[in-house]
Amino acid sequence: MLSKLKENKFFSSHEFYMSIALVALAIFFGIGTDGLFLTPSNLLNMVISYSYLGIMAMGMLVVIISGGIDISFMVTATISQYIMAKFMLEFAGANLVTSILLSVVIGVGLGLVNAVLVHYLKAPTLIITIATMSIYFGLLMYLTNGVRLFSFPAWFSAKTDAKTTGVALGLLAVAVVITFAIMKFTKMGRKIYAIGGNIDAAKRVGINIFLVHLFVYGYVGAMAALGGVVHLYLVQQAAPNALYGGEMDVIAMAVLGGVNLAGGKGSVGGTLIGMLLVATLSNGLLLIGVSSYWQDFFIGAVILISFCFSGWRNIKNREKESKGGKLDD
Amino acid sequence: MTEKLKKLTTAQGDNLLLLLILAVAVTLVSMKQASFFSFGTLQSICYQLPEMGLLTMAMMAAMLSGGINLSIIASANLSGIVMAMIMTTYIPKGEDNVGIVLGAVAVGILLSVLAGFINGVIIAYFKIPAMLVTLGMQMLLNGACLVITKGATISGYPATFKFLGNGKLAFIPMPFVVFAIALIILVVLLKNTPYGPKVYLYGSNDVATGFSGVDDKALLIKTYTISGLLVGLAAVILTSRFNSAAAGYAESFLMQSILIAVLGGISPDGGKGKVSGMVLSVIIIQVVASGLNILRISSYLTTAVYGIILLAAVAFRSKKTG
Numbered sequence: 051m052l053s054k055l056k057e058n059k060f061f062s063s064h065e066f067y068m069s070i071a072l073v074a075l076a077i078f079f080g081i082g083t084d085g086l087f088l089t090p091s092n093l094l095n096m097v098i099s100y101s102y103l104g105i106m107a108m109g110m111l112v113v114i115i116s117g118g119i120d121i122s123f124m125v126t127a128t129i130s131q132y133i134m135a136k137f138m139l140e141f142a143g144a145n146l147v148t149s150i151l152l153s154v155v156i157g158v159g160l161g162l163v164n165a166v167l168v169h170y171l172k173a174p175t176l177i178i179t180i181a182t183m184s185i186y187f188g189l190l191m192y193l194t195n196g197v198r199l200f201s202f203p204a205w206f207s208a209k210t211d212a213k214t215t216g217v218a219l220g221l222l223a224v225a226v227v228i229t230f231a232i233m234k235f236t237k238m239g240r241k242i243y244a245i246g247g248n249i250d251a252a253k254r255v256g257i258n259i260f261l262v263h264l265f266v267y268g269y270v271g272a273m274a275a276l277g278g279v280v281h282l283y284l285v286q287q288a289a290p291n292a293l294y295g296g297e298m299d300v301i302a303m304a305v306l307g308g309v310n311l312a313g314g315k316g317s318v319g320g321t322l323i324g325m326l327l328v329a330t331l332s333n334g335l336l337l338i339g340v341s342s343y344w345q346d347f348f349i350g351a352v353i354l355i356s357f358c359f360s361g362w363r364n365i366k367n368r369e370k371e372s373k374g375g376k377l378d379d
Numbered sequence: 380m381t382e383k384l385k386k387l388t389t390a391q392g393d394n395l396l397l398l399l400i401l402a403v404a405v406t407l408v409s410m411k412q413a414s415f416f417s418f419g420t421l422q423s424i425c426y427q428l429p430e431m432g433l434l435t436m437a438m439m440a441a442m443l444s445g446g447i448n449l450s451i452i453a454s455a456n457l458s459g460i461v462m463a464m465i466m467t468t469y470i471p472k473g474e475d476n477v478g479i480v481l482g483a484v485a486v487g488i489l490l491s492v493l494a495g496f497i498n499g500v501i502i503a504y505f506k507i508p509a510m511l512v513t514l515g516m517q518m519l520l521n522g523a524c525l526v527i528t529k530g531a532t533i534s535g536y537p538a539t540f541k542f543l544g545n546g547k548l549a550f551i552p553m554p555f556v557v558f559a560i561a562l563i564i565l566v567v568l569l570k571n572t573p574y575g576p577k578v579y580l581y582g583s584n585d586v587a588t589g590f591s592g593v594d595d596k597a598l599l600i601k602t603y604t605i606s607g608l609l610v611g612l613a614a615v616i617l618t619s620r621f622n623s624a625a626a627g628y629a630e631s632f633l634m635q636s637i638l639i640a641v642l643g644g645i646s647p648d649g650g651k652g653k654v655s656g657m658v659l660s661v662i663i664i665q666v667v668a669s670g671l672n673i674l675r676i677s678s679y680l681t682t683a684v685y686g687i688i689l690l691a692a693v694a695f696r697s698k699k700t701g
Binding site: 119167170171172173174176177178180181182183184185186187188189191192298301302305341343344345346347348349350351353354357358360361362364365 | 447497501504505506507510511512514515516517518519520521522523525526529530634637638641647648677679680681682683684685686687689690693694696697
């Protein structure tokens with residue numbers, strides 16, 4: 051029985067360990083708050099308020115699998131959110147579909163700029179996207195003067211519990227399903243894994259790297275924009291500097307979910323667990339009365355500890371492989 | 380003979396080019412403001428340059444090994460805050476106590492060294508990319524800053540501490556003295572000790588370096604500890620010059636330090652780059668900053684301009700290397 055369990059891939063996966071950590075944390079906070087944390091309404095609100103970050107994490111997952119990173123996505127989300135807000139305020143004929151579409155198109159456009167730069171400048175994607183982040187953010191703040199936009203038309207601002215749940219969880223589900231389908235069932239998905247695993251080998255097999263880059267960075271832009279839409283709906287206000295600086299939470303979700311840090315590996319399920327981990331940690335700490343100042347500290351600590359843990363497991367696995375032994379030792 | 384000359388010019392060509400850029404920048408700025416070319420400007424640059432220089436050196440140390448250190452600003456802030464806490468707690472307002480100031484400075488520097496050391500350990504022993512480790516460390520340290528200060532600013536330091544960032548030794552500004560000493564130590568370390576060739580080797584090919592019998596774990600830990608030490612020195616100067624400390628200070632310096640390093644010829648892929656190039660690059664950006672300031676360009680637009688310069692530098696460097 052036990053050896054069968056061991057053979058099952060899931061029980062030796064990073065996702066499995068992360069789920070255990072998640073459940074343990076949830077139980078801990080459940081006890082710590084006399085069950086308040088585990089009430090359905092709290093859990094639902096928690097997932098709703100982190101849904102937009104979860105959507106963005108789907109984009110982040112894809113770019114990290116491809117072996118790169120994108121730091122500029124929060125600014126991309128802000129720009130597309132801001133333009134969408136402007137569009138809703140200025141055009142009487144705007145509706146939900148055209149507004150979301152506009153937002154996503156802008157997100158994709160900004161992502162494609164990243165893709166072109168990543169492809170033609172032979173430099174780490176981190177540095178390129180730090181540069182574009184600075185350019186986008188500087189221009190955004192300069193052009194908007196930091197002015198906030200609010201009081202949107204009724205079709206967007208009228209909120210009911212059911213509608214909020216539908217928008218937040220619905221769009222999160224859309225992002226999750228699409229990302230899962232792309233990575234699992236399409237040729238593009240396999241190509242993304244391939245260039246993340248070994249870009250030189252992928253080139254030699256004849257994969258058009260440029261196309262994959264265009265797709266990957268466009269996709270991050272699209273997911274960032276979609277997350278921006280949900281965020282705008284939740285807070286009903288577009289501020290040019292509201293999202294800026296929150297990049298790390300999203301990267302944390304993808305990284306905690308066990309994306310292989312050098313590219314080539316990672317799963318949608320893992321990233322969802324990562325999202326829930328970050329959400330649980332922030333929400334739970336707040337509920338047991340730890341000042342919100344501790345949040346970054348704890349999330350940072352959990353990230354570093356999970357790095358040590360997954361790094362240690364990687365090394366163990368490699369040792370086992372190089373000894374030629376199987377998992378049953 | 381010609382071959383020797385060729386070798387010399389290509390080795391120095393990079394710096395010549397940077398000198399040319401510097402000359403153009405200075406000319407452009409002095410065209411806008413004739414008084415730019417004066418002893419006063421030179422001196423004010425000598426006050427402003429060291430903090431950026433030290434942070435860039437910290438970035439450079441990590442980049443030479445093929446990594447990066449994104450925790451430098453958070454680390455500097457934490458060091459600054461802890462130094463400020465110690466001084467404001469143990470020295471009554473308006474008084475001075477050299478012993479406590481030096482103690483506070485030592486503790487502050489040690490904190491950054493420790494953060495660098497932990498970065499190095501996780502990168503070396505758990506084989507996690509430096510980018511992600513230092514991002515996580517950045518979050519942790521930023522969190523620590525917030526926990527300690529609860530978002531408040533700590534200011535009001537004794538004269539001894541103010542001297543470190545604002546005073547003069549003979550006619551040379553104190554920050555510049557610290558910068559010069561750190562610079563000399565880094566040059567000696569890279570040129571005259573076994574550490575130098577090893578780190579360049581590791582940066583250009585980590586696998587081969589591992590096989591050649593170099594203790595790569597010790598090398599990485601050393602690299603990030605040195606990076607942390609430089610951050611600690613920068614923290615002393617920054618805190619003293621700002622005359623205050625808080626979480627989230629100087630965040631724009633992170634991008635600037637990467638920009639200066641790349642412009643100065645430090646390869647983001649590791650293994651390439653000279654201290655002299657970096658120093659020229661720091662001066663160039665300092666002149667550009669003064670220029671943008673004279674033109675009264677908004678700080679947001681300045682951020683965008685730096686982003687464009689970074690892209691241009693990356694484009695130029697990638698063209699050169701093929």
